[in-house]
Amino acid sequence: MRSAPTILHLDMDAFFAAVEQASKPSLRGKPVVVGGLGPRGVVSTASYEARVHGVHSAMAMAHARRLCPNAAYLFPRFGIYRSISETVMALLGEVSPLIEPLSLDEAFVDLEAGDLADDPRAVAEGLRARIRAITGLTASVGLAGSKLLAKIASEQAKPDGLVVVQPGTERxxxxxxxxxxxxxxxxxxxxxxxxxxxxxxxxxxxxxxxxxxxxxxxxxxxxxxxxxAGLDNRPVVADRDVKSISVEDTFDSDLHDRAHVRYEIDRLADRCVQRLRGAGRSGRTVVVKVRRYDFSTLTRSETLRAPTDDPAVVRETARRLVEAVDTTGGVRLLGVGVAGLADFTQEDLFAQHAGEQEPGEEFVPELPAEPRPQPDRTHHWLPGQDVTHEEYGAGWVQGSGVGRVTVRFEVPTDTVPGRVRTFAVDDPALAHTEPLPLVAAGGQSPATSPKSRSGGGGESEPDLGTSMP
The missing domain is CATH 1.10.150.20 (5' to 3' exonuclease, C-terminal subdomain)
Structure with a gap:
């Protein structure tokens, strides 16, 4: 145990929901819930306005809707969450070189490693102010002589606070x-x-x-x-080794068709490889997770001859693994992961196949036994997604259904809620787009389209709780 509160734990406040509120002026000060939107969806994060109604993370989304029917229920946008997380972690790096990230919105910092142990409170206050100025978001911070106490202190500080546990006050x-x-x-x-x-x-x-x-x-x-008793001597450890990378989906209704199961396995394998490559890693062991209709959960794995980040290899292996699982009763959840991670990749695809080839023989990849279903996602609009319209500019999907999509045209730097308009789901002028930054480089506001600020002609605003599917 340290004799001074030089271990800092930072936790962004209601991170996903706070990013959505900062991005969407019409949602500021209102209940926002982020997570899976299907019947089996789970809450990832709820804003503090939603929490007063009893909504919390890991709650079934259906239960959350009953507790807080007028909240905005949004699909998560992990791209912008990761971007803001990188900004926050960079600010922590200015304080100390020894940072232990726990998730996108949470990390330990060793202030002694940054030679800033003389006045930890001032460091923490300055850090919180910097984060707020650059991202527009708030963070809660705990300071203590151990990781355990620092984390508990940051929980006590929520929201938007700072708690320092001085030596002798631990109990x-x-x-x-x-x-x-x-x-x-x-x-x-x-x-x-x-x-x-x-x-x-x-x-x-x-x-x-x-x-x-x-x-x-x-x-x-x-x-x-x-x-x-308050005893915790664990050090802050930078670059904790990730054991595996995986993705999974819970389906709104059980999957019974084998071709559909194969399609979803392929899609999950591709997403898993994207994360694998994003982390600059490769892996030797492919893992498939299957939760069946009766909630029984099975995992199957296969270790390859060399590490890979090739999507074709991961897809083929995952498909072979799921074929060995009895899914006739229905599948609630599927997952694909890669373990046995390495920092290098076996570039030779042929090395992953057990069969040997004659010199000069052309490799022909195995074709799927039957065509995979290809659901039409061309006009798939999810609440919270970023869109742009040729006439009205940037906005976000507020809701969709019965062939229509409702869009609110506003950007992060607006000070008042934007106008709402409704379009056909196949309107050629409407397209998905990348999120606008909360605060652009150099502190300048992101450009806004004058067309998106225009008034008049908009439909009446639908209730947020009923417009979301």
Whole structure:
């Protein structure tokens, strides 16, 4: 444990939802929920305006809609989230070279490594101000002598706050907190402790290490007792090694057609390889995950002869793996991942195939046994997606259905909500586009189209809660 609060934990406030509010003037100060929009969708992030209605992350989207029917329910835009995350991590890099990212919106920073340990509060306040000035978003920060306490402090600071845990005050912070606050205490462990009469962190300490070991086992019991006492010597570790890269989708209705399953596996394999290449990695082991109609989950894997980031190889392997799984009853979820990561790639595609070729023999890739279904996504409009119109300029999809799509024309730098217009889903003047930055380079506002600011002629605004599919 350090004698000064020089470990900083930063957590962006309601990150995905906050980005959407910053991007869309009409949603500022209103409830926003980001996540999967289908019947089986799950909430990724809810704005604080939605949280007061009981909506929270990992909640079923259908439940969220019942709790907060008038919220804006938006499809996630990971591209812009990653872009803003890179900006925030770069700002952390100006404070210290030792950063441990935990996710797109969360990281530990070792201030001692940056020779800024003399006044950690001033460093944290300056960092929060810089993030707000450059991104328009808020962050909560905890400062403490350990990673555990710094993370708990940042939770206490939310939203848009700063909490410093001074040496000697650790127990005052920890004692009244519920046991679920500590790392490694999930619902099952919390219930086990509750049955033993332990519901707060202070009660863990008072129970003693021997009792915790008896209840939870030697390793878990001893580590939990140490954490409850505020003891945590883990260092901030930069560039944590990623073990695998994967993607998965839960489907609105169970998949029964084998050709459709193969199509989705191919699509997931391509997305997985995009992430793999984006991380500059390759991998030897392809993994397929299948959750069936009865919620049973199966995984199958195959290790290749050499690392690859070739989408054809990953697709072929994933398809071969899923063929070995009985999916006749229906499939709720599919996933494709690559493990055994390496920093180099086997460029020779032929090396991935077990069969040998004669010198000079032409390689002919195996064709699919039957054609894959090709769903028409030409006019697929999802709430929150960025679009542009030849006449009205930049905007975002507010909702769609029955052959129509409703678009609100506004950009991040607008100070008032933009106008709403409705078009046919196949309107040739309407197209998907890349997101505009929240704040452009050099602090200049992104260019806006005068046409998108024009008034008059717009349809009446539909209710956000009912216009979203």
């Amino acid at each position: 005052a912070l920890l004692d009244p907190l519920p046991v679920r606050t500590l790392w490694g205490v999930g619902p099952a462990t919390a219930e086990h402790l509750r049955k033993a009469g332990i519901v707060t962190v202070a009660e863990i300490v008072h129970a003693g290490e021997a009792e915790l070991v008896r209840l939870l086992g030697k390793a878990h019991g001893a580590s939990l007792h140490a954490m409850a």
